[in-house]
Amino acid sequence: MRSINYKLLFLNRIYATIKKASCSKKFRLRTVLIVPFIIPIIASTGLVGWFSFRNGQQAIDDLAIQLNGEITARIKQHVLDYLNKSYNVLKLTDAGIQSGNLKLDDFEGLQRYFWQVVRQGDLESYLYFGNEKGEFVGVEHREDGTIQLRIRTKATEPMRETYLLDDRGDRQKWLKSTKYDTTSRPWYKAAVQARIPTWSPVYPFFSRENTSLGISPVRPVYDSNGKLLGVLSINITLMRITNFLKQLYISPHGQSFIMEPSGHLVVSSTIPEPFKVKGGEGDNRKIERMPAADSQNATVTATARYLRQHFDLFEVIKSSQHLKFQINGVWHYVQVMPIQDGRGINWLAVVVVPENDFMAQINANTRTTILLCVLTSAAATAIGVLASRWISHQIFKLNTASQEIASGNLDQHVEVNGIIEIERLANSFNRMAFQLQESFERLETQKNSFARFFPPEYLKFLNKHGVTDIELGDHVSKEMAVMFSDIRSFTTLSEKMTPKENFDFVNAYLRQVSPEIRAHDGFVVKFLGDGMMAVFPNGVDDAVAAGVDKFKRVQKYNRKLESQGYLPIDVGMGIHFGHMMVGMVGEHNRIQGDAFSDNVNLTARLEGLTKFYGVSLLISEEVLERLSNPEQYKIRFLDRAIVKGRTEPIAVYEVLDAETEAIRELKLDTLQTFERGIQHYCRGNFTDAKACFEQVLAVNPLDKTTKLYLERVQELLLEGTPANWNGVWAFTQK
Structure with a gap:
């Protein structure tokens, strides 16, 4: 793997060696023949032009x-x-x-x-x-x-x-x-x-x-x-x-x-x-x-x-x-x-x-003088150029081919004749170019294979130029948006598939949705079976937009599945924002990308809540507050909940843009009644809350979040209002 790093260095050394040979006195015949003609002519031209310019400038000063x-x-x-x-x-x-x-x-x-x-x-x-x-x-x-x-x-x-x-x-x-x-x-x-x-x-x-x-x-x-x-x-x-x-x-x-x-x-x-x-x-x-x-x-x-x-x-x-x-x-x-x-x-x-207003004519005369001298020198050097051209032409061909190799174009073959030493050098050069081309083709194939394990987005994020630069422990620590997602009820789906069908199904799904992550300046940290964990270094706007487009891609994929006789799938996505560390973990002979922080764990819990609320895209309050233009989305407040493993509540919201048009319209039609129900619920007015939630279900019986609230209200009406009630609900399941 590390041999890829030596490609450019190796080519440059070869180019330098050939260039050094071509620049030696033994082979610089054109220089030897032309220089004796050029130097005295250039010197005389320069002196004539300089004296002409100085005399003209003195006259201009007086004028x-x-x-x-x-x-x-x-x-x-x-x-x-x-x-x-x-x-x-x-x-x-x-x-x-x-x-x-x-x-x-x-x-x-x-x-x-x-x-x-x-x-x-x-x-x-x-x-x-x-x-x-x-x-x-x-x-x-x-x-x-x-x-x-x-x-x-x-x-x-x-x-x-x-x-x-x-x-x-x-x-x-x-x-x-x-x-x-x-x-x-x-x-x-x-x-x-x-x-x-x-x-x-x-x-x-x-x-x-x-x-x-x-x-x-x-x-x-x-x-x-x-x-x-x-x-x-x-x-x-x-x-x-x-x-x-x-x-x-x-x-x-x-x-x-x-x-x-x-x-x-x-x-x-x-x-x-x-x-x-x-x-x-x-x-x-x-x-x-x-x-x-x-x-x-x-x-x-x-x-x-x-x-x-x-x-x-x-x-x-x-x-x-x-x-x-x-x-x-x-x-x-x-x-x-x-x-x-x-x-x-x-x-x-x-x-x-x-x-310059005075010097225009002087400069023109000086240029004319220099031009005449240049023409004279050109005529004098033409003889030397013609005499040396047939000798130096072969070396120039070899030099051009070596530059092409140094630039990465390895498909080079030089044909020279007339000078035995140059012919031997050309034959050695051709053999070397052929061997290099074969070696680099093999290395390029390996490099492309490695890129699938470490995509360019990941390398850019870690500020690495190539795969060989990645080391165990490389990481970036900053505030980022993180997304967890997986397929709902995938265990039930996989029970009806053979291992190969299961394997092919997951890969087909991931091929559909993963491009949306890259399209919004994010990258997948790792795949989790039927799910994935992705981060968005530039902020929450990219993450939410990717979630909405990912849902649309799943809907398009569902239409393809239905046409093939398969059942459609549902996905759940959770997005949170906070400080985290993303980098390489493992051991020296086996490393992979991962992300660590309490915010990452919380995001995984938020994704798990989507199955309880029956929503596709769930975001935290931290995400909502950092959206640059939250009005572009239809967002519904869901709950203030304590997820399993935490003691502090977190406000969660549903992005209705990640729902089918029919479900989204029903939820928007019942939004005001739903919000009144939550207000009564938080104040402990459970009877009024129950009435509101029943009204919502009468219009939208598939609203799983409303059903969840109705079950809570009925439980609270039977057991009574807890002490210090503030509307926060603690989940005991992931």
Whole structure:
């Protein structure tokens, strides 16, 4: 038996021996002839390709520095031009106020002036003024082409009114009224704190059609005594800078973004909304700025983290920086340039370009160079290959056949000629292959025979690779479901059969029902004459399903028996769940599978109860509680009983799915009456219990469980209710 284990090891040793012979210098003629041609050609090809690649990469580094520097410079110029336009508009407006042409207390005049500035939409879209009193006047050119006025005066406080303006700048239609506090806005606070023209921090614009980030140039206005009269400001959406970055072509996969020294994103060419909106409506909405190092874009995130690691603080970046780093093993060029206007703007423009965008042509040229060298080497080695092929071909045939044998394909025969030594080796190989094939065919036959005593399911359960690995005492100890079953009244049946008929009958029955155990991930531990003991390592669902299907298989088998003139058979099955030990018992020269624990003994007793209750499938309360979906079965409570040999009661249930349709329907029709009878029985109301059980028998006279209860009730009515009665019945028979 143990010789089976050496099959693969033996084959591998043979294969290694032949391979060693085929790899020796004496027979590696192809290598000897080809290598002198290949080595110098490969060396020269590698050097040419390497120098070509290095020179191209150096040129690309220089090009990337120039390109990224130019791109960041364009971004900086565009941003400053865009922002300076609004700053100059405020400067001109302030000049009008200082000259007396504009009166800050004349909101009608301010409205007319603001309307003239924004109505074309080419200078600014939202120009406004607010003062310490909370008063506010602003005119906005909206994306739909309409112009609206927002105004808060002492008469409207604390509300800000919004009106639609006509083509002359007059109020045309009232739109809405919202609560608004001028002095709490970011733009106002920034002006009051700086006391000079400056910029607000980046903050959300909720007044537009879509939430967006923006920034406002602010200009505080003072009287001759230095008293603050109010603040002029303009809303500048950052979306236009975002659109510029999107339209700015860098490379096929290049990206650009702008961030603050704090690390928060301002705009990005790939992230349309670098923020998250949270809760509320209107101005009550909150946004959460997105740190570049935590963005949704992998390139932006990796770049920001690398810059943070490299510079520690972004504030130290005072001039344009060119760096190179890796993202997931791919080199990227990154250019960082500060954007500062001396009035509060302090941003960082970042351009990131994968090296592959520049290296595509270089790599293509390198591949072409290598291809030409390879073709040259191929032509040079062709002569050596042709010269050595006819010699080495015989050895390759022998090597291929040895690999087939190592893989288990023993039917091999090699025909070689031309070299005497190789012919002798081939003849020895053929004789060896023939002998191995005969030996392994005999061993395979023995192995298949052994598998019937130790099925694959049993080997898998014991975590064994083969029969020869099984040792006396091998076991698995865990909680499992266990099933006992046997044929009802088999002794009576066997009395009418000869020993051979008896033997054939049992084998025919077991062939019918045993596959259902395997089909539900269980296996038979051992056969017990006309019965069996099976375990289900995965739980009770498999065991109950196997019991139901086993009953259906018996019913199908009964129809076959009846057609042959035999009486049908009944089976009883008991299922329980608990901790047990399943393994190999016996002695060193004779072992077999078995299961041990008090739970196994209890299951055998439960199977024995099926004949008293007249049921086919009986389960314990532990099984019912562990069913993942007990509603899929029709289950009837039977009793709380003490089986022989135990002192503690156990609740038992009948699975009606393991009954014929006619019997199942009768039991379901009388189920409520049956359950009332058990309730009266447990409470000691034996007269009422008797009436219920008699009603059940009137409908279903074949209900053996009800007959059993009726016999108990009649006995208890004669003898009286026992002390401490709780409905538990002790069985004195198995």
